[in-house]
Amino acid sequence: MNQLCSLLGIDLPLVLAPFGPWDQVRLAAAVSNAGGLGSLGTAVRSVPELRKQWELLRSQTDRPFAVNHTGRPLDRSAFDATLDLRPAAISFHMGIPADLIQEAHDRGVLWIQTVGDVDAAEIALEAGSDVLVAQGDEAGGNAGWVSTLVLVPAVVDVAGGTPVVAAGGIGDGRGVAAALALGAQGVSLGTRFLATPEMTVDQAWKHRIVAAHARDAVKVRHAERVLPPFNLPQVGTPFAPRALRTDLTDALERDPEQVDPAAVGPRLLAEIRAGGGHEDLPFTGQSVELVHDIVPAAELVARLWHECADALAAAGKLLPQVRED
Numbered sequence: 434m435n436q437l438c439s440l441l442g443i444d445l446p447l448v449l450a451p452f453g454p455w456d457q458v459r460l461a462a463a464v465s466n467a468g469g470l471g472s473l474g475t476a477v478r479s480v481p482e483l484r485k486q487w488e489l490l491r492s493q494t495d496r497p498f499a500v501n502h503t504g505r506p507l508d509r510s511a512f513d514a515t516l517d518l519r520p521a522a523i524s525f526h527m528g529i530p531a532d533l534i535q536e537a538h539d540r541g542v543l544w545i546q547t548v549g550d551v552d553a554a555e556i557a558l559e560a561g562s563d564v565l566v567a568q569g570d571e572a573g574g575n576a577g578w579v580s581t582l583v584l585v586p587a588v589v590d591v592a593g594g595t596p597v598v599a600a601g602g603i604g605d606g607r608g609v610a611a612a613l614a615l616g617a618q619g620v621s622l623g624t625r626f627l628a629t630p631e632m633t634v635d636q637a638w639k640h641r642i643v644a645a646h647a648r649d650a651v652k653v654r655h656a657e658r659v660l661p662p663f664n665l666p667q668v669g670t671p672f673a674p675r676a677l678r679t680d681l682t683d684a685l686e687r688d689p690e691q692v693d694p695a696a697v698g699p700r701l702l703a704e705i706r707a708g709g710g711h712e713d714l715p716f717t718g719q720s721v722e723l724v725h726d727i728v729p730a731a732e733l734v735a736r737l738w739h740e741c742a743d744a745l746a747a748a749g750k751l752l753p754q755v756r757e758d
């Protein structure tokens with residue numbers, strides 16, 4: 434139990450990353466029930482759809498969870514509905530809206546802000562964030578340009594008393610141990626949790642994750658041609674998505690002018706809303722290299738913690754030798 438756990442009311446400092454529009458209700462319930470913080474994305478979903486998800490989640494767990502919003506784009510009606518729901522926390526990515534942070538605090542809801550560099554971390558702290566997620570560019574989905582190994586300690590150095598959660602590239606307990614050694618109080622995992630039976634994405638996507646290597650998870654070039662626009666100011670170079678390579682990611686890289694935004698954008702949106710989209714843009718991070726099985730979420734959480742303890746114990750054994758040198 435550390436400050437992050439006490440703040441969020443959780444037993445383990447482990448966050449299930451939000452997955453935008455993909456339905457993750459069962460997975461979020463499993464992670465919250467295992468002692469971590471489950472999350473739900475909200476992207477491109479209507480308020481009635483979201484309310485149905487929230488009702489279902491609350492029927493499956495009475496533990497804390499977070500609801501995520503982003504500035505790509507921010508949907509004000511979904512945000513207002515989230516304030517009415519009063520989850521333990523709102524997590525936010527791609528924009529640092531100080532006015533919304535105040536609104537969340539006025540309702541007693543904590544604010545978890547994702548940042549991709551130190552400038553953003555400083556702005557997020559000034560705006561009143563309760564937790565920072567330092568997300569490295571290894572991450573699946575939209576991410577910045579600094580690696581997790583550099584970003585986490587740099588954000589810890591400016592965060593003062595605000596807890597930092599490490600995200601991006603953490604695929605097993607050794608990564609969890611590394612994040613804790615860098616000064617993070619917790620971890621947020623996305624890609625690793627996609628390969629669980631509770632996650633509703635297509636089996637083909639999960640099997641690709643198990644089979645893929647890190648180099649298959651590419652930073653998608655010219656994604657603005659097919660993804661919704663940002664409607665909040667961004668800090669520095671805007672985030673860009675990382676996904677498994679597909680015909681679409683290849684076309685965007687090779688010859689972006691040939692990808693017609695008017696045709697591909699709406700098609701992609703329709704696919705994703707129907708639970709698909711993995712044929713075109715399967716958001717996934719470099720930690721695929723470390724994912725070798727599809728495993729139930731509760732088992733995965735326990736495994737991550739055992740592996741983390743083993744890794745920290747093994748690293749600790751090196752210390753006497755170092756001190757003797």
Ligand SMILES: Cc1cc2nc3c(=O)[nH]c(=O)nc-3n(C[C@H](O)[C@H](O)[C@H](O)COP(=O)(O)O)c2cc1C
Pocket residue numbers: 450451452453454455474475476501502503524525526547568571572573574575600601602603621622623624625715716717718719720
């Ligand atoms: C399929 C997918 C969808 C994502 N959608 C969102 C989102 O809507 N909002 C958000 O803040 N982050 C989103 N992310 C990023 C994750 O929150 C998280 O930072 C990332 O997955 C952590 O890195 P990892 O994939 O290496 O574990 C998404 C990631 C994936 C893989």
